[in-house]
Amino acid sequence: MPRTIDWYRRLLVVVLLLPLASMWLVPFSDTSEPRYAEIARLMAQTGDWITPWFRPGVPFWGKPPLSFWAEALSMRYLGVNEFAARLPSWLCLLLSVFILYRGLRILRGRRVAILSALIYATSTLVYVASGAVLTDPFLALGTNLSFVTFAVLASEHRRQCATQAFSSRLLLFCRIGFFVGVAIGLLAKGPLAAAIILVPSACWCAMEQYANRPQPRMAWAKGLLLAALISAPWYILAEFKTPGFLDYFIVGEHIRRFLDAGWHGDLYGTAHREAYGTIWLYWLQATFPWGLALLAMLAASWRSARVRGVLRPLRHDALFPYWLAWAAFTPLFFTFSANILWTYILPAIAPLSVLVALPIERLLVQGCITRRHLLPLFVLVPVAVLMWTGIAWHRPDTLKSERGLVRYALQRGNGHIPLRYLGGPPFSAQFYSKGTAEAVGLSALAAGEESEGLAFVAIPKDEAGRAQAALGHQLNVLYENRRYLLVRCGSSTQEAILPQEPRQRVAKHLPKNRS
Structure with a gap:
């Protein structure tokens, strides 16, 4: 088994390095990537670190500045080019994978940890977003940090984990890390990030309280104050510098955008009007091929007693409701939203990776499958993106790029x-x-x-x-x-x-x- 784990680690390193090719070779294609890259370029050029500018004289109120800060700094040191603008998103992928691996290694051991990291890194949306100029990788970094640290704390109070005990330093890091993740989300995407993080955690705590089990010691008041101290100063400065920001961003972008299918208040583009429930089609696209793999395992359990025997014990996992709450909340939240994009699924992919890794690990241990069965799934998306990169590099003018x-x-x-x-x-x-x-x-x-x-x-x-x-x-x-x-x-x-x-x-x- 150690050789198998080393093989998975080498494969993970290759998967994480492959996006560098597309980051360097593929030009920006309209609309999202060059729009955000131009905002970051203007920030680097003007030195204005408070207000992102859509174009000179027009403030960009659509997103908080965390991704623009990182991209502007990257362009200042590496030059104004595609690679410099995309590098921060790739670094977010590395950090997210590291956080997921370290947390799951503590909770469920090395095999589940490396499988979860590989499944996460090779999901379509994660892999594509890791080499693109988007705000979503920064949101995912914050949500993943909170997701993993809270899972460690929840496991500690139940005393069910892969290790004997947690150090006081680790527990302190997790308590702080959970709220730092909230702050990262607030600076990357806004109040929506706080809902994505706090609601699943609160649901799990409610279930634990209903079962008369002790709650993780979180120091909620102090933690939320820490998150506010990190994120609130920028919101205050942004409103002071360009009055009207809070009304547009809080009310328009976070309420009207999702409830009003015909919302015409978008100052920087057009609303993405979709039928209710379309988010689940985006879920299939974003999680491919692992979302389909999970559905296939669930379907097989109806016909195979052996597969049922593998899946049944997972329901008794103390943290199974927690993984499920996190994986389901984001698509459920957007099911009745009118204006959506497939990138909204990104925060749900890390918990989904755990839900897929747990049964796969049991199937591997029981000899039902081998790593040869998994290899095509691991390389499918990276190879497809690499082939597309070659086509885009050879014929760049076939893209919507100038x-x-x-x-x-x-x-x-x-x-x-x-x-x-x-x-x-x-x-x-x-x-x-x-x-x-x-x-x-x-x-x-x-x-x-x-x-x-x-x-x-x-x-x-x-x-x-x-x-x-x-x-x-x-x-x-x-x-x-x-x-x-x-x-x-x-x-x-x-x-x-x-x-x-x-x-x-x-x-x-x-x-x-x-x-």
Whole structure:
């Protein structure tokens, strides 16, 4: 068995290192990643660590700043690039896996610990989010810290764990760590994080009280005060600096967004309106392949006495209601929410990993399965993402990304010729141009071609016909990606600023100029 555990550890190291490839090679693709990366870039550029800015002059009230702080610091030291912006999310994955492994090793031994860590790291949403610029990995770090530390405290008062006893230092760390996790969640996602952490824990405590069993010693008043002292100063400073933040963030983002399917108050995008219950479809996607594996084991228990024999003792596990409460609360909470994303499932994946690891460990011990049966499940998502990374690296312009177009324009213009986007630049263009890409309207483009200096203009492909008619001449396409055509506009007397280029073919979907 020690050799088997070493094999799982080596596999875990490989799984954790593989996201570095996509972090380095894959460009930002609109909308979420470059939007958050641009907010962090502005924070690093301006040195404003209180208010995240959506664009100069427009504060971003949609999320707390923890992820932006980490990404801005990373860009300050590693440069403004994809890898620097994504690195903090990957570090959150490492910390989450470490916390989960250490906690489960104390509670259930090495085999369950390494299996839980591997299952967590190879779940689709966890693996994808670990190499992306998102706020959710920071939320997961906070929820996982609280989830594991409370489980240790709950096990200590029941005296059921893999070790003989807990040290006083460990218990103190867990009591503090639980509330530090709450503070991390408040700074990463907001009050929703406190609900995700406190409600399942409170439900388990209520069940224990109903059964007349002693409660974990938590010092709730002092702990919540600690969480408030860590997180509240930023909320106060943010409201003082940009009045209206608390009303929008607390009432709008945390109440109206989820209860009003037609909420139009989103200042930074569009509400994601879905049918009630869609969160469970997202659960299947986010937890793949392990959510399906758990459902398969439950289905097999109806037909196989051997599988029932494996699963039955798990119901008598003292912490089974705790694992279940944590795993079920998040999808249940969002079942009747109108505006949801699949990333909302992330806090539920760590407890789900434990629920899957416990029966798998028993199946391995009893010889029902071997590690060869598990290997395809462990490598399925990492290999799929690695293959997608190769495709995206080989053909980056198939993505909704402006990296290639912006770099082409900046290199051709030597930084002296402006880049403009008809209708406004997308977030990836803002990031890669470091905020220099400008917006231009069709009438302004036509009116200013002869009166203004030379400029590169990115025209949406579905607007190419109208742009050509407004300009009155054929468009000479310099660069083409998935969404835009890059053309050169301006006074003909300034054409010599650019080196002569070979004549480009006119995109086949453009009408010929008949004037």
